[in-house]
Amino acid sequence: MEFLSEFGMFLAKAVTIVFAIIVVIGVAASSGQRGKKMGKRGAIKVTRLNEHFEELREALREAVLDKDSLKTVHKDEKKQAKSEQKELKAARKKDKSSVEAHADPGHEKKRIYVLNFKGNIAADAVVCLREEISAILSLATPADEVVVRLESPGGMVHAYGLASSQLLRLKNAKVPLTIYVDKVAASGGYMMACLADKLIAAPFAIIGSIGVIVQLPNFHRVLKKHDVDYEMISAGEFKRTLTTFGEITDKSREKVQEDVQTIHDIFKTWVKEHRPSVDIDKVATGETWLGSQAKEKYMVDDIRTSDECILQACESAEVFEVEYEVRKSIQDKLVNVLENSFEKVLSRFFTQSRNDIYQ
Numbered sequence: 001m002e003f004l005s006e007f008g009m010f011l012a013k014a015v016t017i018v019f020a021i022i023v024v025i026g027v028a029a030s031s032g033q034r035g036k037k038m039g040k041r042g043a044i045k046v047t048r049l050n051e052h053f054e055e056l057r058e059a060l061r062e063a064v065l066d067k068d069s070l071k072t073v074h075k076d077e078k079k080q081a082k083s084e085q086k087e088l089k090a091a092r093k094k095d096k097s098s099v100e101a102h103a104d105p106g107h108e109k110k111r112i113y114v115l116n117f118k119g120n121i122a123a124d125a126v127v128c129l130r131e132e133i134s135a136i137l138s139l140a141t142p143a144d145e146v147v148v149r150l151e152s153p154g155g156m157v158h159a160y161g162l163a164s165s166q167l168l169r170l171k172n173a174k175v176p177l178t179i180y181v182d183k184v185a186a187s188g189g190y191m192m193a194c195l196a197d198k199l200i201a202a203p204f205a206i207i208g209s210i211g212v213i214v215q216l217p218n219f220h221r222v223l224k225k226h227d228v229d230y231e232m233i234s235a236g237e238f239k240r241t242l243t244t245f246g247e248i249t250d251k252s253r254e255k256v257q258e259d260v261q262t263i264h265d266i267f268k269t270w271v272k273e274h275r276p277s278v279d280i281d282k283v284a285t286g287e288t289w290l291g292s293q294a295k296e297k298y299m300v301d302d303i304r305t306s307d308e309c310i311l312q313a314c315e316s317a318e319v320f321e322v323e324y325e326v327r328k329s330i331q332d333k334l335v336n337v338l339e340n341s342f343e344k345v346l347s348r349f350f351t352q353s354r355n356d357i358y359q
Contacts, residue, residue: 042128042326044135049114049319053311110317111144114310119152119189123159130166131324142174145317148196149180149306154187154209157263163188164270167195180306181205186288190299191267194274200309201291201300208299210271211286212264214256220247275299 061070113136117125136146148167154160170177179185179196186209193199193207201207223230223245230245241252241259264284272280277298294300313319 042131042324044131045323045325047321047323049310049321050314053314111140112147112310112313112317112319113140113144114147114149114319114321116149116321116323117152117163117192119150119155119160119163119192121155121159123152123155123163123188126159126163126166127326128324129163132322133166133169135324136322137169137173137175140173140175142176145176145178146170147178147180147306147310147313148192149182150185150189150193151181151183152186152189152192153184153206154189154191157188157212160188160191164192164195167192171195171197178309180304180309181207181291181300182306187211191270194271194299196301198302199275199300200302200304200306201294202305203291203303205291205294206288207291207294208283208288209286210267210280210284212260212267213286214242214260216242216244218243218248219245 061073065073115129115132115136117129119125133146140146152160167177176197177195178198178200179193181189181193181199181201182205183202184206185193185201186206190208190210220230232240232243232246234240238252238255240246241256242248268280268284271278271284275298279297283297283299289297289299291300291303295303310319
């Protein structure tokens with residue numbers, strides 16, 4: 001009874017919090033729409049990561065260094081920036097045909113565009129990926145680079161096939177593509193990742209799962225036991241093979257196995273084409289490996305985190321994070337807030353319950 005009482009109080013609090021959030025978000029969403037320029041389908045958001053990291057560094061300096069030391073650091077940086085500017089002007093005069101000079105008069109440094117792809121089973125993130133790549137291709141040159149921070153456990157073949165095709169657009173335009181995997185790139189995720197000119201994984205990232213699987217529950221025997229008929233009318237011998245309620249025949253099962261094997265063969269060919277150094281027969285077993293193991297199998301090129309690489313890139317290039325935001329109605333935004341808020345409240349409740357048990 002005590003647990004039910006606590007759970008009842010928890011639900012009451014949750015409902016109150018969610019209602020308050022809905023009211024606040026409703027007001028914020030309506031005012032936000034007025035101040036934000038959104039296209040008919042959505043909007044592109046660009047963040048200069050150089051400035052982001054500079055702000056972090058400056059905040060830490062102000063907290064750690066005394067005034068005299070901070071003044072000296074700023075003075076040295078200004079001197080260095082002035083020297084670099086002179087060298088750049090001299091280089092442009094000496095060689096006006098250099099890539100940086102002739103591509104764009106104001107394009108003094110290499111530009112790196114950073115994209116984030118977090119995939120689910122349906123690869124829904126491809127909706128934003130296609131818009132982000134379209135925007136980048138309107139400006140990028142082969143002197144620039146596109147970086148994709150990829151995280152995906154895989155999913156539907158056709159969905160990840162489309163996502164991979166979006167990355168192919170960059171390669172067809174001769175724009176260098178680097179992909180970082182900090183957590184996981186498996187199955188369809190690795191289908192995308194192997195397209196990279198440079199594929200870099202964190203030491204404990206999960207890589208691989210070059211395989212195909214089809215699975216679904218079948219209730220035919222349960223229906224038969226209770227004398228329930230299931231009728232399905234179709235034209236074409238293999239219009240339906242595996243079904244949830246119908247009887248699965250040996251012929252249907254063999255057809256599905258044949259289809260799965262065909263997809264697997266195409267997947268293997270795809271990986272081998274884009275990463276010819278791998279021994280495809282040894283890695284296309286459906287297994288996964290940690291980043292360091294995957295490097296030994298030539299499935300990735302280097303072992304580092306995306307944070308390390310992007311921070312280093314900011315020293316010599318202009319780095320921009322590009323994000324496409326799909327236009328959403330106020331109702332959609334409220335639903336998202338409601339889902340996220342409820343998940344957080346549930347997480348707090350069960351975390352607290354677990355802590356109480358172990359205290």
